[in-house]
Amino acid sequence: MAEGDSVPGRHLSLSSDEELDPDNIYRCRSHQHTHPIEYYCNDHKEMCCVKEAFDGHRPCKTTKIGELHQLEPELVDLPQAISRTERICFQSVTMKANEKLARENLNRQLQEKIQNIERLKKTIMEQLDAAKEDFQAVAARETKEGTLNKLDHMENISTFLDLSHSVSQGSDVTKKAIISLYLRDKAQEAKQNMFVNFEMEHTRQINMTVNRWLNRALTETTLLTFNSKPMPVSSVQFKLSVSILLRADGRWLNNEPLISGLDFISQQRILAVDNRNYKLILLNADLTIVNVHTFDRAPVDVVVIGNSAVVSIPGYQILEVFDITRDNRIVLKAHLPTISQYSSLCKFDDTSIIGCVLHDKNFIRKVTFCQHMTEIKENILRTPFPAKKFKISEMYCGYDQEINRLIVTDKQNAKVYIHDRSDDSLQTLIEKRKLVSPQGVAIGPFWNTYVCSEQTNSLLQFLPSGELLDVHPLNVKFPHVLRISDDRGKMLISNRRDGQRFLQVYDIVHWPDCISSNSETGKKAITNTGFHIIPLM
Structure with missing residues (x-):
């Protein structure tokens, strides 16, 4: 590689001023903004000029920028890119304000705990001083009134010994008798009074009192904890936009469908796996069936990578890959035999999936696709999950690439495992x-975890910390x-109640007014609203 040429995937970074310069936006970063951008590298996911395309991306698949709107329209969909960026910016602003509140809350808790410690210290010292005075008073009284008199009596007995001799x-x-x-009687009396018979009961009571205060002080000091996590925030609403009752239609579906897998694909379309009818169903945005594919054995799940769909068929121990065309x-x-x-x-x-496998204690696999998905x-994905063999429908998985978290549900043990990789x-x-x-x-807005609780007909929402934020009732069984x-x-949900099986689409609405002004403090406050399921009218 000649001097001055760039390495693919390692473009020069821009300063803030450079990023705002319109001329620099349209020019190649690899060549100091001297060449206009003309190509897009599909392998490295980056734009480049003609020189960079031939020098640094010669073995890669490249496309002219001007042809992307025909070949990959979703990639250059500007309104969608603006909407996605606005959501990310909104989340950033929310989290920044939330973090500020968390820091203020932490400082306030810290000052309160310090004041509590000072008050506790003062109380303990007062108790110790009182115990010291009480102890000294008891000691003085007992030694003066009891023990010294008895010892004086012993001196009178010793003088009688001269007569005895x-x-x-x-x-x-x-x-003599x-x-x-x-002397025998006096010796017995002397033996009983030979040692200082100091009354200790009151002293033990004092010790118990002091120890109780000390234990309380140590316990309260040990339990001082400070919460620096952001407060629970979920400034979204889930609005039910489309809901259909799944029934046999005599054309596409001979039996009542049982949806076991769902995913989104381009052009606002949806893919559904019908485990009962052995179908892969393609639906449009209003959940109208536009096409189906029939399998020989029951499929279980589907996941979309680009414009391709991967379907799991554990009965045949295979994965099948489909291209979903624009028409x-x-x-x-x-x-692909596996x-x-x-299962899930x-x-x-962009080139790999995670799959849960059946009847294997190492139940997480990473499947990487090569040669254009053929x-x-x-590979076994090493995780700290408990070693356990699962049957079909006993586990589901989810993954978020941004935070690198893998989630698995355990139906039989009523647990959800989250592996922070x-x-x-x-x-x-x-x-x-x-x-x-x-x-x-699934992992949703603000990286909260959402889990279907089948037997309670609800959707549980957990914070990234693992704390339960809310339980949301669903209108399906x-x-x-x-x-x-x-x-x-968007969010998709389906259920398995015989005769009442639904497929539902929810719009996830991000509300800007979730950041509201607190009139009392004049500071920004985050409204902890959770989310609300708005019924379809």
Whole structure:
């Protein structure tokens, strides 16, 4: 590579002034903005000039910028890009204001705890001083009134011993007997009073009082905790836009459908896997069926990568890849035998997916697609999840590339496992009587985790910290499939109740007025509204 040429994927960074310069926006960063941008590298996902396309991206697949609106219209959809960027900016502003409030709250808690410690310190010292004075008073009284008098009495007994010696040398047997009996009684009395019989009961009470105060002080000091996390925020509303009752129609579907997998695809279309009728269903935005593909055995899940759809068929131990064309054709692209039986699927990146496999303790796999989605590489993804073998419909997975988090639901144990791959940590979410038979899972706005609780007919919303933020009742029985779009703008839900199976689309509405002014403090405050499900009118 000649001097001055750039390395693909390592473009020069722009300063703030350069980014705002319109001339620089349309010129190649790799060549100091001297060449106009004319090509887009599909492999490195970056724009470049003619020189860079031939020098740095020669082996890559490149497309002229002017032809992208015909070949990949979603990639250059400006209104969608503006909407997505506005949402990200809005989230950034919300989180920044939220973090400021969290810091102010932390400082306030800190000052309150310091004041509590000072008050506790003063109280303890007062108690210790009182205990010291009480102890000294008891000691003075006992030693003066009891023990010293008894010791003085011992001196009187010792003087009687002189008489005893003289009697013992005489011959009077009667006197000797009398003196012996007298000395025996006095010796017994002296033995009982030989040691200081100090009354300690009151002292023990003082010790108990002091220890109680000390234990309380240590306990309160140990339990001082400060919450520096942002306050729970979810400034969105979920508005039910379309809801259909799933029934056999005699044309596409012979039996009542059972949706086991859902995902979004370009042109506001939706893909659904019908496990009961062995179908891959393509629907438009109003949930009208536009095409179907029929399988030989029951499919379980679907995940979209670009304009291709990957379907898991664990009964045949295969993954099938389909191209979904703009004119709504479903074209089988590859029939890929697999080592494992894949059930739930989710997107990992532009060329890979994550799959949950059946009957294997190492149940997480990463599947990488090669050669234009016609070949695969399967690898065990090492996770801290408990080693357990799952059956079909006992687990669902979700992944978010931005925060690098992998989530798996465990239906039988009523748990949700969250693996933060950035630090290899594991969270286990358990909510008794609320999280019952967890099924579909997804990461939504503000990186909150949403889980379908099948037996409580609700959607649980968890903060990134793992704290339960809210429980949202659903108007369907036994919800089990959940998918949120990549732009966090829509949500799909389906259920498994016989005779009452629905497919529903929700619009995720971001409300700018969730950042409201607090009239009392004059500071910005975040309204913790959770989200509201607005019924379809």
